[in-house]
Amino acid sequence: MFSRLLIAVHHHLRKDLIMIxxxxxxxDLKKLFDVHLKDxxxxxxxxxxxxxxxxxxxxxxxxxxxxxxxxxxxKTEYSAKTYFIxxxxxxxxxxxxxxxxxxxxxxxxQPRVLVGLHPCDINALVKLDKxxxxxxxxxxxxxxxxxxxxVIGIDCEKxxxxxxCSSLSADVVTHGFxxxxxxxxxxYFVKVGTDRGFNLLNKINPTDIxxxxxxxxxxxxxxFLAGFEKTIRVENLPNTLDIEFESGGWKKWGDKCLxxxxxxxxxxxxxxxxxxxxxxxxxxxxxKVKQLYSCNLFDFAQVAxxxxxxxxxxxxxxxxxxxxxxxxxxxxxxxxxxGCNRCGRACLAxxxxxxxxxxxxxxx
Numbered sequence: 603m604f605s606r607l608l609i610a611v612h613h614h615l616r617k618d619l620i621m622i623x624x625x626x627x628x629x630d631l632k633k634l635f636d637v638h639l640k641d642x643x644x645x646x647x648x649x650x651x652x653x654x655x656x657x658x659x660x661x662x663x664x665x666x667x668x669x670x671x672x673x674x675x676x677k678t679e680y681s682a683k684t685y686f687i688x689x690x691x692x693x694x695x696x697x698x699x700x701x702x703x704x705x706x707x708x709x710x711x712q713p714r715v716l717v718g719l720h721p722c723d724i725n726a727l728v729k730l731d732k733x734x735x736x737x738x739x740x741x742x743x744x745x746x747x748x749x750x751x752x753v754i755g756i757d758c759e760k761x762x763x764x765x766x767c768s769s770l771s772a773d774v775v776t777h778g779f780x781x782x783x784x785x786x787x788x789x790y791f792v793k794v795g796t797d798r799g800f801n802l803l804n805k806i807n808p809t810d811i812x813x814x815x816x817x818x819x820x821x822x823x824x825x826f827l828a829g830f831e832k833t834i835r836v837e838n839l840p841n842t843l844d845i846e847f848e849s850g851g852w853k854k855w856g857d858k859c860l861x862x863x864x865x866x867x868x869x870x871x872x873x874x875x876x877x878x879x880x881x882x883x884x885x886x887x888x889x890k891v892k893q894l895y896s897c898n899l900f901d902f903a904q905v906a907x908x909x910x911x912x913x914x915x916x917x918x919x920x921x922x923x924x925x926x927x928x929x930x931x932x933x934x935x936x937x938x939x940x941g942c943n944r945c946g947r948a949c950l951a952x953x954x955x956x957x958x959x960x961x962x963x964x965x966x
Contacts, residue, residue, distance in 0.1 A: 621776075622794040624808035625815055631783075631790060634806050635668040639715055645685060646671035647678050647718040662716070673718050673783075677762045681870030681944060682716055682723055686730065686747045689867075689894050693743070693877070696888040709746035717754040721775040722767045722940040724755045726870035728778040732934050733873065752798065756783040756790075758826060766832040766956055767941035773827065784819055791819045834959050836937060840928045842962055847920075851961040856916020858951040863896030865922070865945035865953075871938045872896070897922050923958065 635644055647660040648671055660675040662682045694707045719727075727748075734744035755775060767773040775782060780799030784791040792808065794800045811819075866872040876895045881888040895902060898918050903911040912918045930938035939955065946954025 622800060623811050624792045624794065624803060625786070625789045625811050626792055626803070626806055626808050627789055630806040632668040634802070635715075635717075638802070638805050642713055642715055644715045644717065645682075646716070647673070647675040649675075650679075662718070671718060673756050673785075674759060675718065676758075677720070677765070677942065677944070678718075678723075679944075679947075680868050681726060681942070682719055683726065683730070683870050683873075685714070685716060685751065686727065686744055687734075687873055687894065691743065691892050693890045693892050695890075698886055698888075709742060710750055711746070713750050713752065714747075715752045715754065717756075719753060719755040719779070720758050721755065722765070722772045722942045723870055724753065724775045724778045724782075725767075725772040726940045726942075727753070728775075729871050729930075729934070729936070729938055729940070730873065731778070752802070753779045754781045754783065755779045756785070757823070759785065760826060761829045761831070762943075764832060764943045764946060764954070765941055766830070766834055766943065768827065768830040769832075769834045769836060770937055770939055770941040772940035772942075773830070784822065786815060786818045786822060789815070791815060832943075832956055834956050835963070836927065836959075839937070839959065840931050843924055843928045846962045846965055849962055849965055851958070851965065852916040852920045854961070855953055855958050856914065856919045858953055859898065859915045859919050860951055861898050861900055861915050861918065862950065863899050864948040864950065866896035866898060867894070868944040868948045870940060870942060870944070871926075874902070897925065919953075923955075926955075927959075 643664060644666075645662050645664050648663045648665060649658045650661050650663070651659045653659055658672075658675070660672065660678045661680055662678055662685065665671050692708075694705055696706075697704050730744070731748065734741040735748060761768070761773075777795060779793075779795045781803060782793040782795060791811065792803065794803060866874065872894075874895050874897050875892050877890060877892050879888060879890050897903075897912075898915075900913075900918075901910070902918065905911070912921065926938045930936070941955075943954055943956075946952075946956075
């Protein structure tokens with residue numbers, strides 16, 4: 603039943619309607635997964651290891667029991683991007699026989715539930731929607747995954763230690779999800795974002811919010827928003843980037859950069875890619891394969907004949923920031939970055955956006 607609901611119904615509530623709010627008991631959320639969604643692929647934040655300092659490391663991974671995941675996680679090591687834009691995917695396959703050929707293209711049809719996304723993660727999906735789910739020439743591989751994925755987000759209990767999502771207005775979320783939760787004690791305060799979210803929620807008997815629950819929700823939200831320590835000013839950043847195009851700061855950070863591409867791989871919004879065609883040795887079949895790439899890698903801008911338009915590390919680093927905070931702003935009116943700082947955590951050279959941007963702004 604849920605499979606048909608998820609595939610057939612994907613329309614969002616009209617934006618001129620008031621958001622619906624409900625509350626549910628925490629045990630009812632567990633019941634939702636362990637009973638009503640037991641036959642659906644469910645993905646959530648699972649602990650996979652611990653850091654050298656003993657901090658748990660989480661990743662979005664499939665689970666069979668709700669007890670396997672932890673919705674109180676600070677931040678996952680990788681974003682949920684790869685469930686919508688896989689690191690590697692076959693776009694089409696070909697078979698050749700007797701001078702003729704056939705082509706096969708497959709889109710994801712199976713429903714999936716993705717739970718535990720924080721506001722920055724959902725805002726990242728909204729930005730990817732602008733690129734891949736636009737009205738004209740949408741990307742069908744992304745669209746099929748997006749429409750067949752039920753998204754349940756949850757607010758952070760407190761700002762993560764190195765995040766700066768509040769500076770980019772990514773600390774709150776108003777759309778892009780089916781259900782969105784806030785822990786208010788023994789219950790979850792629930793925002794309903796879509797009609798399919800409303801229909802699923804009704805399977806576990808949600809209750810109307812009380813004045814006390816509304817007060818608790820506002821109090822916890824206020825405490826969360828007041829807890830941010832790292833901030834940057836991005837209002838005039840596109841102009842700053844243009845003015846500081848030849849800044850020595852790019853060489854300072856470029857000399858540190860290892861050109862490994864780790865930042866792009868963990869980033870929830872980076873989507874640069876390459877496409878290759880692979881033909882079997884007997885010339886009977888072939889595949890067209892898309893693979894995520896990084897603009898920081900040495901050969902990213904290398905073309906036929908061996909010429910490289912961006913041979914220097916500082917140039918490649920610079921253009922990554924330009925795409926995030928200049929080019930995307932020009933195209934869509936907002937930065938591509940959501941301030942999660944996964945790139946800063948993954949960087950072996952300890953390069954993070956706050957330091958790089960602050961350096962540029964200090965030169966003005």
